[in-house]
Amino acid sequence: MLGRAVVVFLYFVLVSLFGVFLRWSDVLGDLICFYCSHQQVPKIYDYVIVGGGSAGSIIASRLAEDRSKSVLVLEAGKYDSDLLHIPSMGLLLQNSPYDWKYKTVPQERACHGLVNSSSVWPMGKILGGTSMLNNMLYTRGHKQDFDGWFEKHENYKYSDILYYYEKLEKHSIFVRDIIFHTVLPEIILSAAEHLGYPILDDNMDCEVGYSKPKAVLDEGKRWTTADVLKQNKDENLVIQLGCMVEKVLFRDNYEAYGRLVW
Numbered sequence: 001m002l003g004r005a006v007v008v009f010l011y012f013v014l015v016s017l018f019g020v021f022l023r024w025s026d027v028l029g030d031l032i033c034f035y036c037s038h039q040q041v042p043k044i045y046d047y048v049i050v051g052g053g054s055a056g057s058i059i060a061s062r063l064a065e066d067r068s069k070s071v072l073v074l075e076a077g078k079y080d081s082d083l084l085h086i087p088s089m090g091l092l093l094q095n096s097p098y099d100w101k102y103k104t105v106p107q108e109r110a111c112h113g114l115v116n117s118s119s120v121w122p123m124g125k126i127l128g129g130t131s132m133l134n135n136m137l138y139t140r141g142h143k144q145d146f147d148g149w150f151e152k153h154e155n156y157k158y159s160d161i162l163y164y165y166e167k168l169e170k171h172s173i174f175v176r177d178i179i180f181h182t183v184l185p186e187i188i189l190s191a192a193e194h195l196g197y198p199i200l201d202d203n204m205d206c207e208v209g210y211s212k213p214k215a216v217l218d219e220g221k222r223w224t225t226a227d228v229l230k231q232n233k234d235e236n237l238v239i240q241l242g243c244m245v246e247k248v249l250f251r252d253n254y255e256a257y258g259r260l261v262w
């Protein structure tokens, strides 16, 4: 009993210390952003990506593979630190300076167990975006969803989508089996088998059934799309943090020609 109380006490001490760390790393992040915004960087780019989150980071790094093109990433959030890559810390980033802290309006038909019938919608405000605070579980999108999206396209083949999934999994992101398990997955799998559900080797093809999950991890560390950006040391890719884009200006043909940033 005493042992358990000590563990709970230590847990709360660690969580409090982490809270202090988050506050100070936010201040440090402001200083780094201030320094970066006073660096000399080119004024004109071939591509400007707004948001260095899950999608934006991958798009920017792919575009920058063409060394003849220059790419600018404008990210409202700040730099991440190694400590934030401890997988269980993701939950503590919610409602911190690294979260946009969105809340829904009070719901008429949902969230009745929550304060003001309003639900929190966490979203990462940091390089890497929500991949810095999500649960890291990985699965491919379902084939039937893609079939629905492209039903009017004659040349559509799911194998084209699969090609890009495999490219992403091979070259850009780290998809791994989760190695630390309690006995719970085995119990759930045997219960599902007992009830006659299919047991799958993995959840990659989104078939209906039960399997152990795969996660986006690199040697036990949270892997985020910001890692892809940070690996790229080429001068044609510039990342500006602490840049909140207020407006994207479009021409009549929907071509973007400018952004308002502060």
Ligand SMILES: Cc1cc2nc3c(=O)[nH]c(=O)nc-3n(C[C@H](O)[C@H](O)[C@H](O)COP(=O)(O)OP(=O)(O)OC[C@H]3O[C@@H](n4cnc5c(N)ncnc54)[C@H](O)[C@@H]3O)c2cc1C
Pocket: 050, 051, 052, 053, 054, 055, 056, 074, 075, 076, 077, 121, 122, 123, 124, 125, 126, 127, 128, 129, 130, 131, 133, 134, 135, 136, 137, 138, 139, 243, 244, 245, 246
């Ligand atoms: C708690 C939680 C757990 C989740 N768990 C999983 C999971 O296990 N598996 C899974 O597949 N998905 C999970 N998701 C969902 C997944 O993380 C998101 O769908 C995905 O990260 C969204 O990617 P995105 O590129 O659209 O946006 P984001 O990754 O959020 O990127 C948007 C980026 O744009 C920046 N930005 C926004 N507005 C501006 C602006 N005006 N100017 C400049 N920058 C701006 C933001 O700061 C952010 O960095 C989870 C989500 C949450 C909230």
